[in-house]
Amino acid sequence: MSLFFQQVLNGLTLGSVYSLVALGLTLVYGILHIPNFSHGALFMAGAYAAFFASTALGANYWVALVFAAVVTAGIAVLSERLVFSRLRDKPPLHDMIAAIGLLLLIEAIAQAIWGADFHRLREPYPGIWQWLRINAGLVMPIQRGIIIAGAVVLMIALHLFLTRTTTGATIIAMAQNREGASLVGIDLTRVSMITFAISGALAAVAAVLFVPISLIFPAMGNLVILKAFVIIILGGMGSVPGAILGGMVIGLVESFGAFYVSTDMKDVIAFAALVLILSLRPEGLFPGYAR
Amino acid sequence: MSGLLSRRTLAVAAILAGLVYPFVVPNDYFVYVMALAYIYAIAALGLNLMLGYTGHLNLAHAAFMAIGAYTVGILTVDYGVPYWIAFLLAGVNAAALGFVAGIISLRLKHHYFSIFTLCIGIIVWLVIEKWDGLTHGVVGIMGIPAPTGIGPIRFDTTLAQYYLILAMLALALVVMDRIVHSLTGRAFMAIRNGEPLAEALGVPLMRTKVLSFVISVAYAGFAGALYAGFVRFLGPSIAAETNAFDMIAFILVGGLGTLSGPVIGAIMLTWATQSLQFLQDYRLLVFGPLLILLVMFMPKGIIGTLKARQAREAGERASAARREQAEADASADGRKAPAHA
Numbered sequence: 078m079s080l081f082f083q084q085v086l087n088g089l090t091l092g093s094v095y096s097l098v099a100l101g102l103t104l105v106y107g108i109l110h111i112p113n114f115s116h117g118a119l120f121m122a123g124a125y126a127a128f129f130a131s132t133a134l135g136a137n138y139w140v141a142l143v144f145a146a147v148v149t150a151g152i153a154v155l156s157e158r159l160v161f162s163r164l165r166d167k168p169p170l171h172d173m174i175a176a177i178g179l180l181l182l183i184e185a186i187a188q189a190i191w192g193a194d195f196h197r198l199r200e201p202y203p204g205i206w207q208w209l210r211i212n213a214g215l216v217m218p219i220q221r222g223i224i225i226a227g228a229v230v231l232m233i234a235l236h237l238f239l240t241r242t243t244t245g246a247t248i249i250a251m252a253q254n255r256e257g258a259s260l261v262g263i264d265l266t267r268v269s270m271i272t273f274a275i276s277g278a279l280a281a282v283a284a285v286l287f288v289p290i291s292l293i294f295p296a297m298g299n300l301v302i303l304k305a306f307v308i309i310i311l312g313g314m315g316s317v318p319g320a321i322l323g324g325m326v327i328g329l330v331e332s333f334g335a336f337y338v339s340t341d342m343k344d345v346i347a348f349a350a351l352v353l354i355l356s357l358r359p360e361g362l363f364p365g366y367a368r
Numbered sequence: 369m370s371g372l373l374s375r376r377t378l379a380v381a382a383i384l385a386g387l388v389y390p391f392v393v394p395n396d397y398f399v400y401v402m403a404l405a406y407i408y409a410i411a412a413l414g415l416n417l418m419l420g421y422t423g424h425l426n427l428a429h430a431a432f433m434a435i436g437a438y439t440v441g442i443l444t445v446d447y448g449v450p451y452w453i454a455f456l457l458a459g460v461n462a463a464a465l466g467f468v469a470g471i472i473s474l475r476l477k478h479h480y481f482s483i484f485t486l487c488i489g490i491i492v493w494l495v496i497e498k499w500d501g502l503t504h505g506v507v508g509i510m511g512i513p514a515p516t517g518i519g520p521i522r523f524d525t526t527l528a529q530y531y532l533i534l535a536m537l538a539l540a541l542v543v544m545d546r547i548v549h550s551l552t553g554r555a556f557m558a559i560r561n562g563e564p565l566a567e568a569l570g571v572p573l574m575r576t577k578v579l580s581f582v583i584s585v586a587y588a589g590f591a592g593a594l595y596a597g598f599v600r601f602l603g604p605s606i607a608a609e610t611n612a613f614d615m616i617a618f619i620l621v622g623g624l625g626t627l628s629g630p631v632i633g634a635i636m637l638t639w640a641t642q643s644l645q646f647l648q649d650y651r652l653l654v655f656g657p658l659l660i661l662l663v664m665f666m667p668k669g670i671i672g673t674l675k676a677r678q679a680r681e682a683g684e685r686a687s688a689a690r691r692e693q694a695e696a697d698a699s700a701d702g703r704k705a706p707a708h709a
Contacts, residue, residue: 110479111479112479112482112483160660160664163664164663164664167663167667169478169479170419170423170425170478171663171664171667173425173479173482174425174616174620174659174663175659175660175663175664177613177616177659178655178656178657178658178659178660178663179656179660180656181610181613181655181656181659182653182656182657182660183656184656185653185655185656186653189653299609300490303486303487303490306483306486306487307483307487310480310483310484314479314480341498342494342498344490344494345491345494345495345498348487348488348490348491348494349491351484351487352472352484352487352488352491355472355473355476355480355484356472
């Protein structure tokens with residue numbers, strides 16, 4: 078039984094990371110109305126920014142986290158200003174191709190600076206959570222606890238921001254109806270920039286939380302972003318609760334799949350699940366949210 | 369009529385250029401790179417049918433090229449099947465798998481379709497990498513035989529293969545020309561321009577889209593089969609999505625939804641990357657911005673831009689002629705007017 082709960086814990090850790098990435102993606106979808114393929118590159122950029130801060134600048138983990146969030150938010154805003162805002166009236170195909178171009182560019186820059194080798198970010202609090210081990214027999218590295226807690230805090234903060242502040246309301250309004258929002262005087266440029274900044278910061282935080290238990294390399298964002306796509310399709314494009322729920326579902330499916338089916342095939346499972354679900358329900362699991 | 373004539377002249381000139389090319393370049397390396405560019409051009413032609421003519425971004429195109437290549441690789445190396453039978457089966461296999469993938473994925477609207485095909489591409493890549501027993505995994509397939517000779521013609525030199533691939537490219541272009549100028553081709557474009565309108569005009573949406581998808585990936589499958597026989601080594605990286613991105617770049621540079629665009633784009637970009645050899649892995653540093661700048665400033669590509677200019681000039685000529693005609697009519701009216709009064 079404790080093995081089962083172990084998988085639940087692992088799944089929640091993965092799910093937290095996926096949810097944060099998917100949240101940024103789903104918010105940007107509300108603005109762009111296209112899947113932002115370059116979002117995975119932001120995830121990777123966040124990891125490298127933290128790596129740079131902690132090695133070259135000697136910052137501690139939390140400072141590196143904030144640094145990464147700020148830098149990545151900056152990159153995201155730049156990409157909105159320089160590329161996406163200029164393609165606003167073009168066919169959606171153009172945005173998608175431009176996003177692919179951005180993905181290739183950011184990845185190539187990271188590779189040019191840091192090379193294709195793997196890098197590590199040390200765990201800020203190595204070791205496992207003793208209380209859980211003694212009382213429940215579960216092995217929970219502290220970093221995994223930080224991931225889950227950090228994700229929950231961010232999700233609550235994002236929820237409060239979107240529902241309780243005027244700026245948050247303008248983002249939702251823009252996602253629901255761009256023309257309508259513009260008619261009541263909402264500034265599209267400002268909302269787009271804020272949304273991209275948030276999505277970049279979320280991706281960076283997800284990456285910095287995750288890398289102490291994984292590796293940093295130029296293509297690290299690719300599989301994560303693909304899974305985030307799976308998640309927002311399952312949860313409904315543009316839906317915030319859908320992104321959180323979908324992230325957790327994929328995280329759990331993967332951790333159970335890796336344990337009970339095969340570690341080799343764990344990456345295939347998420348995509349196979351998507352293919353299966355979309356084959357049966359082309360409109361996604363929560364068609365009500367999808368627009 | 370003169371337009372048709374010049375089109376034919378251009379085509380003949382292009383074929384002649386392709387035929388004499390090996391004799392004007394200094395060594396085999398140039399022939400090799402050009403043949404590779406032709407292979408990618410065939411695959412890009414297929415992708416263009418889906419992307420440029422039918423308006424759907426299929427990100428699994430490289431995966432179907434890999435399916436074609438691996439069909440040849442596995443059949444010839446592990447089962448001793450003759451190359452040309454394997455070649456045909458590669459196209460059939462890609463088309464059959466494309467039919468299945470198409471039926472599922474084409475029920476999805478634009479970006480859902482793109483994400484779904486991206487996932488299919490990743491699944492194919494992961495399966496090739498992990499299924500050691502069938503695909504030799506990360507080791508790859510080595511020693512794939514060159515295409516066997518047809519009659520007295522042998523294909524064991526780079527030069528002979530170059531001509532084989534050139535002939536295949538010409539054939540691919542002729543077939544594509546027939547397709548896009550047929551009624552079915554018009555149906556593809558109608559779907560690109562607006563699905564509700566196409567449906568209202570009586571185009572069976574699903575059947576037409578699946579047909580376009582199957583033809584498109586069959587091109588990828590045959591290109592993959594040629595690739596396997598030409599490069600004679602296969603690894604999982606051929607299915608990587610960056611390969612599909614490359615093909616999108618070829619199409620964009622040449623011209624989306626034009627017949628010769630993908631070919632011109634493939635040749636130009638292949639040579640551009642060859643001359644950027646010193647950049648090695650940093651090739652993408654140039655490729656990424658190129659994609660962005662193209663969609664921003666020259667979304668029609670080279671051929672598209674030329675065609676648009678031609679059309680504009682023709683339009684100006686026509687409107688000038690109309691204006692002259694109108695003026696002539698007006699002055700004729702003017703002369704008549706006093707008579708009426």
